[in-house]
Amino acid sequence: MRDLLPALRPALVLAPMQAITDLPFMRVLARRSSPDWFVCEYFRVHPASTLNPHILRAITENKTGRPVFAQMIGSDLASLRRSAVALAAYPVAGIDLNLGCPAPIVCRKSAGGGLLRDPEAINRLLGGLREVIAGRFTVKTRVGYSGSDEFGGLLEIFRRHAIDGLTVHARSVRECYQGPVHTACVQAAVATLSCPVIANGNIVDVPSALAYQRQSAAAGLMIGRGAIRNPWIFGQVRAACEGAEMIIPTYRDLLEYIRELSAEIAREAPRYEPLGHVQRMKRTLGYISHGLDPAFEYALRRCSQPAELWALCEAHLGSDEALPSRPPVDSKLFSGFAQLTDGA
């Protein structure tokens, strides 16, 4: 993965987000600012699984010019090996293993973040996958299942295998998405591993991105929810690193982004269905609208018809004022982000 890293700044990576970071989202994002590479939402892998064609399109139809890693989630080694070999037949930049998903249904099956309770199982999976993945093989992990004190033991396992990169969402599975990230864990990963380490969790704007990189010395920064809310963020961080002028998006720019996203999602839907489309848009709009105006957020949550949705967006997003650069400090959706820059 070292060959993908820019020379003079941290690599910028779009986080995989199930049912959000699909092909339409990647296209609309890339028109505003591109990450250096994408990681697609996870392919579920089990003995009866086949590769999900919707997710596969984010790889095969991706014309953004940026590499795409395919991510797998599962616990059955034979199935993971079979899927890794099948994915390698597509134009993937590499294959990533998910060790972070906190969903109880996933953890109960000892997949995703659930695997962090069983380091020996991780050891077997990494060894078995490395044997069949000839290209880049990366891992996306949390810092432990119950707490960050487990991370040292996990790093020992990661160190044994020739993985090409490690992304750390620096919270435990128990912490889910709440509270500040453990930047010291990312720093420990950088100090322990010979592969590039990507820092993830709570980057919402340029100052939080730069502070995370400074505190961890990570080779790259992965941004998820912050890029849904602000699709200009990759360009802004790049500009800050390069001393270039930074785009300051307005409410009207945000409205145009939502319009484009809606059109792309509708175009890609196998069968357009207005109520389902509004529900799909609301999944993304929850992050986009957060912190702008409580009345807007409240009304969005309740709307169900396309006309209602557009009337609301036009009423609240018609101005040429600059958007707030970060969510509210007491946000529950972006919990603990301010600690990244506290004292920076």
Ligand SMILES: Cc1cc2nc3c(=O)[nH]c(=O)nc-3n(C[C@H](O)[C@H](O)[C@H](O)COP(=O)(O)O)c2cc1C
């Ligand atoms: C709706 C949603 C879906 C997610 N789906 C995935 C996924 O498919 N694979 C994965 O590794 N992480 C997934 N994540 C975790 C993100 O990739 C990322 O690690 C997390 O959101 C923290 O980064 P952020 O603060 O920049 O959003 C998901 C997160 C959210 C909010």
